[in-house]
Amino acid sequence: MAQQASRRGGARGGNNATRDRRPRDNEGIIPVLAKAVRQVEAAAQRGAVRPSGRTAYQVIALLVRGERARVKADAAMPETERTNILTRLDGIATILAKTAVRDTSLLALLAEDAPVSSAAKSLKNDMLRQAGIEVEEEPEPEPVATSTTTSRRVAPPQAIARQLANPFLAPDYSAVQQLKRPTTNRLGGWELLTPLFRAFESGGDSTCMPLPEPTELPHGIRGMELMHHQAQLVQSAADGHRTFLLADEPGLGKTAQALLAAEAADAFPLLVAVPNVVKANWAHEAELWTPRRTATVIHGDGETIDGFADIVIVNYEILDRHVGWLGNHGFNGMVVDEAHFIKNKTSQRSQHVLELSERIRARRANPLLMALTGTPLINDIEDFKAIWQFLGWIDDKGPRPALKAALEENGLTPAESGFYAAARRSVIDLGIVRRRKIDVAADIPARRIADIPVELDDEAGRSIRAAEADLARRLVSRYEAALAARSVVVEGEGIDHALVRRVATAERDSAAEKTGDNVFTMMRKIGQAKAELAADYAAQLARNVGKVVFFAKHIDVMDVAEATFAKRGLGYSSIRGDQTKKAREDAIASFTNDPDVQVIVCSLSAAGVGLNLQVASNVVLSELSWTSAEQTQAIDRVHRIGQTEPVTAWRIIAAQTLDPKIAVLIDDKAGLAARALDGSDEEIGSSADIQLEALIALLTEALEQKAAAALPE
The missing domain is CATH 3.40.50.10810 (Tandem AAA-ATPase domain)
Known part of the structure; x- marks a missing residue:
């Protein structure tokens, strides 16, 4: 359990800092972050954020996450102080979100697996020192390029040596005549x-x-x-x-x-x-x-x-x-x-x-x-x-x-x-x-996806349904305003589906500029609301059928899942985007080899490729993806050569929310892939992106309900 505790505390803070006392409102890391985020916001208002500003943006996000994790994990902190700090951190996070609206390329820097440049690490340490926090210097891992280094090109000495050893790389024209060319x-x-x-x-x-x-x-070595x-x-x-x-x-x-x-x-x-x-x-x-x-x-x-x-x-x-x-x-x-x-x-x-x-x-x-x-x-x-x-x-x-x-x-x-x-x-x-x-692989058992509907009957569920209704009303209002602005009105022609698509497209493209909820925030809220239910289901599976792979899209959903497993007394390991290579390998090894580690909690973005987890045969998808490809990649961490049991992916669906609509759209997208790649004749949906189709479905349903309500009894 000590291993679990380390994953829930300092490992996610990422600042390796020593804090000797509680900061006052004008001391500590938060004032430093508040000043820096305002500078980045001002830069975004003047146009595209420059490389130095992008670096600062990413560092602020990393430090906000780290400070938030530290505060939530500090059991000795008074609740009023905790609430005050978290509120101030939420304010900084809100400015980050509004800044990303002006320059959407910044969103890539918020991904869990976004590479962190050496410049970002240096700035992070500088900001911690400004806050009066001692920083333990660590050996820098090999740097990973980000968009801030795109203009810097290198020529490794060994590469130069190889080219000098063979300086005459003459073009090879030996196969030119074999290339087929048009004759008509x-x-x-x-x-x-x-x-x-x-x-x-x-x-x-x-x-x-x-x-x-x-x-x-x-065959390869060892007779494979x-x-x-x-x-x-x-x-x-x-x-x-x-x-x-x-x-x-x-x-x-x-x-x-x-x-x-x-x-x-x-x-x-x-x-x-x-x-x-x-x-x-x-x-x-x-x-x-x-x-x-x-x-x-x-x-x-x-x-x-x-x-x-x-x-x-x-x-x-x-x-x-x-x-x-x-x-x-x-x-x-x-x-x-x-x-x-x-x-x-x-x-x-x-x-x-x-x-x-x-x-x-x-x-x-x-x-x-x-x-x-x-x-x-x-x-x-x-x-x-x-x-x-x-x-x-x-x-x-x-x-x-x-x-x-x-x-x-x-x-x-x-x-x-x-x-x-x-x-x-x-x-x-x-x-x-x-x-x-x-x-082609008779030894790989078939896989299936089973939807598990859950009811969100608490305050969070009611809030989500209310927000979804507000979003639908906003879409209907925009649709009706567009109809009213037409110079020619045709009575009784039903829903104008071309206009529905234009309204939905405008909503999607301007979603982040609004203060209300949009399709992206709705899906995140749904994921948060069903996190504990999904984790409970995974815990039941683990106790009844063995090891389980639990996938989530957002860090806070992973946090809830891990807390739930700890409360249930289940051993778990975790794959996140901010881990070192060794921590990742240790997490996989403990899940694979330790019978007491029954669940591995995985980030969809960080663990969707490159992992073999066929020691399990059950996958829980706690949040829906925006593409069928991401869902398939997650399931195929388990459904691989070497798997000896049938594989089931349990998809947790929040009833009476956007979730079921998104699930249908994902399945339609999988149908498109089947038709394009496997010659399947199954019916498919549009190849437009799922976010747009979800908004179209929401608006169409709202218009149909309004039309039905207007009919005489």
């Missing part, structure tokens, strides 16, 4: 990108290119043998295929397939771009599956890398520092893991990945390019665009030669009904590989 120009006047994306939205046959039967099952479906992809690379969108469901061993495909294609040196949380896992997997190859991991400025390694692993967060020398390193292949991270083409992360793929193709005519993702569809079919561009299938304007040639060979134009099915097949044959667990 039937489609020369057509805009083709939109029809290509729509071809995947309309459904069809399963999304997997033809794969050869393996001549043998390749690939499964049949994995060996098929490796054989395809051995036969000469060089671009893959490997979209196998999570848990089917995409990392091993990528490494052995690189071995089969002799695609070394190989560049691997990954999220930070799976960087170490890639190095471990490389050692297991390609033991003859050396792997190096780039940390910070890359001063410790092996410039002569066969496999170079870099995380997205620091890619901006290294894109210069990486583009000149002479890579023969590139793997992008969790490729849905690059879906936003305007982000620096996506732009750097696309730049590197272009530079690799410029030197090597037919490099191995692999995009790995278990959730390739996040919100919209066009999320494919950056991935296809990385693979060299399209550019900003249209299909590249190989895809254009395939479309020309079909002999169809977008005006003909058969175009979409043929175009879909042409793209799939370029290298889309999608296998489901149910199809």
Whole structure:
């Protein structure tokens, strides 16, 4: 239990400070934070917040969280003093929220797993010293790049040494004549990108290119043998295929397939771009599956890398520092893991990945390019665009030669009904590989999602329902005002659904500017209100069926869950975004190996990828995600190769709130993914984002109820 206490107290404060006495109102950390937050607010009012202001914004948020956790954990503090301090901290947090409304890019700095730069850590210590708090100096961990370092590029000495040892990286044109090019120009006047994306939205046959039967099952060190479906992809690379969108469901061993495909294609040196949380896992997997190859991991400025390694692993967060020398390193292949991270083409992360793929193709005519993702569809079919561009299938304007040639060979134009099915097949044959667990891994049991409705019949529940009614009334008022402003009014035409969508869009886009509740604050309040109920259900599961994985989206929900488990006498561990690597590993090890640790409390953002938790077979989703992809990633921490029991995800749904509507929309989004990727014919909802659809559903229901109430008895 001492281990639990450490997780609930100082570990989350994060300031390692010694406080000798209670601060007065004009002493301690709060006045320092109040002054700093006003300065950041003033900067935001003048325009986009500069890098120094962004650093200050993040540090203020970290210190507010730390101070809040300290105050709540201090049992000796008088209740009046605690209330006073928490109220002042809430005031600072409110200013942070209002500032983020003016510059929404600041919201990324509030994420649990947002990287903290060395400049931020230095400023944090300076602010603590201003508050009269002694700071214990700690060895700095390897720095992680944030948006404040995007203009700083480095060239590690080892990378320079490797390039000097091989200064003549001549372009490779040996495969140019093998590239397929169009022989006709039937489609020369057509805009083709939109029809290509729509071809995947309309459904069809399963999304997997033809794969050869393996001549043998390749294996790694210690005799680890690939499964049949994995060996098929490796054989395809051995036969000469060089671009893959490997979209196998999570848990089917995409990392091993990528490494052995690189071995089969002799695609070394190989560049691997990954999220930070799976960087170490890639190095471990490389050692297991390609033991003859050396792997190096780039940390910070890359001063410790092996410039002569066969496999170079870099995380997205620091890619901006290294894109210069990486583009000149002479890579023969590139793997992008969790490729849905690059879906936003305007982000620096996506732009750097696309730049590197272009530079690799410029030197090597037919490099191995692999995009790995278990959730390739996040919100919209066009999320494919950056991935296809990385693979060299399209550019900003249209299909590249190989895809254009395939479309020309079909002999169809977008005006003909058969175009979409043929175009879909042409793209799939370029290298889309999608296998489901149910199809290829008989030893992985089926999974199911079970909704557990809960009633919020306390004051919090009544408050949420009242706030939701206020939000609905506000939407109806805006809708009716828009109708009244029209010059021509048509009687009896019912609900104008186009206007409903415009009103909902305006509400979503301006939500944070309002003082009342919006769809985002509503969902957070619902999560808070059902936190203890969800934790109680998880506790019952743990006592009856064994270990349970508990997922939450917000820190305060995790806090409530952990307090509930402690009160119930259940051992637990915790995965949060602010943990060190060792603390994270210890938490996983204790949950996996200690029979007394029955629950692991996980942040959706910090633990949604890169974890194997198949020691459990039950997952509790205490809060709903905004995407079906995030929900799937969470469940697949348990539903993986090695799982021996049926997996059930228990989704806690607050009845008579927005929760059920959001759940339906998430399931519709999963249906869209099924149609796009698996050829499913099930009905799907719109591919618009869930926040907008939730507001549309709320407004439509309110208008229908108002119309029904106006009908004569």
